[in-house]
Amino acid sequence: MVRLNLISLIHAEVGQQETITLDLSTLKIDDLHLAYLRGDLQLTRVADGVLAAGNLETSVKTECTRCLETFFEPVALELEDVIDLPGADVTVERPVRMSKDGWADFSPLIREYAWLGLLINPICSPDCRGLCPQCGGNLNRGECACEAVEPIDPRWETLRSLLDERA
Numbered sequence: 653m654v655r656l657n658l659i660s661l662i663h664a665e666v667g668q669q670e671t672i673t674l675d676l677s678t679l680k681i682d683d684l685h686l687a688y689l690r691g692d693l694q695l696t697r698v699a700d701g702v703l704a705a706g707n708l709e710t711s712v713k714t715e716c717t718r719c720l721e722t723f724f725e726p727v728a729l730e731l732e733d734v735i736d737l738p739g740a741d742v743t744v745e746r747p748v749r750m751s752k753d754g755w756a757d758f759s760p761l762i763r764e765y766a767w768l769g770l771l772i773n774p775i776c777s778p779d780c781r782g783l784c785p786q787c788g789g790n791l792n793r794g795e796c797a798c799e800a801v802e803p804i805d806p807r808w809e810t811l812r813s814l815l816d817e818r819a
């Protein structure tokens with residue numbers, strides 16, 4: 653849950669602004685695990701709600717596509733959404749609505765932005781060595797038990813024969 657209270661903006665004039673600084677750690681939103689969520693959210697009263705905008709930083713738990721280990725991937729969220737006033741209908745485009753006492757749960761927005769921000773093929777590190785194609789062992793944890801087979805590249809064979817001819 654990322655619950656923020658916007659009560660002071662419900663009865664404010666259009667254009668009034670407020671900034672909320674987020675600094676949360678270890679969040680769980682359904683299937684999404686975040687190590688932290690931080691940054692400033694600029695809140696502006698607009699005609700039909702409160703516009704929440706800001707650049708937030710988070711770190712999302714995901715799986716390395718090379719070695720299949722889970723790790724946390726840093727993701728930048730560029731939030732810009734209208735939070736509905738109490739009583740408004742919740743829609744797909746506007747999934748967050750304030751309660752009568754001003755509370756709004758930003759979780760659906762954070763979740764959506766975090767998934768969008770995740771890379772399609774995340775890797776735990778640029779140096780990730782992945783899995784051994786023979787035994788499936790994680791090569792980042794050291795050598796696996798497979799025997800190191802030196803594959804002979806056919807191009808080297810051609811080069812070698814050329815060198816032999818010149819000799």
Ligand SMILES: [Zn+2]
Binds near residue numbers: 718721781782
């Ligand atoms: Zn990896």
Ligand SMILES: [Zn+2]
Binds near residue numbers: 788797
């Ligand atoms: Zn192996």
